[in-house]
Amino acid sequence: MLRTRFAPSPNGPLHLGHAYAAVVAHDLARAAGGAFLVRIEDIDGARSLPALAAEFLADLAWLGLTWDEAVVHQSARLPRYAAAAEHLRALGLLYPCTCTRTEVLAASRATGPDGPVYPGTCRGRTDRPAGAAWRLDMAAALARTGPLSWDDALAGRQLARPERFGDVVLVRKDAPASYHLAVTLDDAAQGISLVTRGADLFAATDVHRLLQALLDLPVPRWHHHGLLIGADGRKLAKRRGAPALADLRRAAGPTDGLALANSLRKGQIPAGLTLAPSLEDTP
Missing domain, CATH: 3.90.800 (Glutamyl-tRNA Synthetase; domain 3)
Structure with missing residues (x-):
């Protein structure tokens, strides 16, 4: 059975880029009769804000997305x-x-x-x-x-480098595991068979494939989707003040989230944004 996941970090609110990533992961699982899971990647020290996890779940529900198993927190692992x-x-x-x-x-x-x-x-x-x-x-x-x-579902077979x-x-000095180690172990533990994430993480998959081989973990397929970018030509980011989904949710009606998700599904990107297939994110 196909299993996907959405795994945000609670160091800032979700934005429209996260909404697009969640919709992609959710819909690929639903189309295949599979499972969509949610994981909270909350091991980033003081930057991880526990209160945001509940906000994330409210954001996903507002978008009309449902998940199939209990939410997993990295801090428990x-x-x-x-x-x-x-x-x-x-x-x-x-x-x-x-x-x-x-x-x-x-x-x-x-x-x-x-x-x-x-x-x-x-x-x-x-x-x-x-x-x-x-x-x-x-x-x-x-x-x-x-x-x-x-293997990437969009780009085909890749030689790991x-x-x-x-x-x-x-x-890390300031955390119990790096992103590379934690995400590789977590995806294996949750039985994720299709890892969906933005094209900006395409190269990182080489490291994750290496860790799977070293730790004798199952090897999923990947699906690196496009990124929402702003007028400045860079991907949406919390640190650059991308509008928070929670703010949109509170200002809009209860069904507006579903309308937003449906627009993203159709490639109808909100004004001022563009969907790019890949992007080199510069600080």
């Missing part, structure tokens, strides 16, 4: 992240890193999909310093797995 990290340490694939962002930026000689590529300053460390981040030894990981590929990211952080 911390032991699984810790166990996965310990497994990778036991394989000799993680090492501690105490470099600051400033130091990484100054020492980096290449740029990858996530920004400056880590130059390997701490690679080879075997101690466990308090407050360190933990990085994946990318070369050692790829030597263990060999070549990998994955996670080496472009360098030694990515899997356990």
Whole structure:
């Protein structure tokens, strides 16, 4: 059975870009007679606001979207992240890193999909310093797995090239897991068979495919959909003040959310926005 999910982070309100992503995931599941799930990715320290989770569910209900199982919170899954990290340490694939962002930026000689590529300053460390981040030894990981590929419903078969990211952080200094590790483990635990998300995360799938191979996890298909972008040519973002769905919901009638969702389904994008197939998001 096809299983999709919508997994927002409660560090700011949902906006129209989230509405479009939720509609895509919901409708693909419904069209296949499958299940649509909701996950709250709430492990971003003080930036995760518990009160927003209830707002998210109210927003989805206003859009006429329903989900099929209990909502999962990442904050309830911390032991699984810790166990996965310990497994990778036991394989000799993680090492501690105490470099600051400033130091990484100054020492980096290449740029990858996530920004400056880590130059390997701490690679080879075997101690466990308090407050360190933990990085994946990318070369050692790829030597263990060999070549990998994955399937996108829109773009077809893809050769995974996670080496472009360098030694990515899997356990952050300020959070129990990085996005890469947490989302990969969560999708596997929830049995997600089609991962839907924006085209801006297309390259990140290479890292997730690598982690699936290292942790012996099932491999789903992906569906990287287009992004809603504003008049400034960039994707909608909380940090840039995109209008909140909650504000629209409170100002509009109870059926206006369903009308909005239906408009998004038809490709009728609200004035001032454009649906782009891909976008490089710059700060």
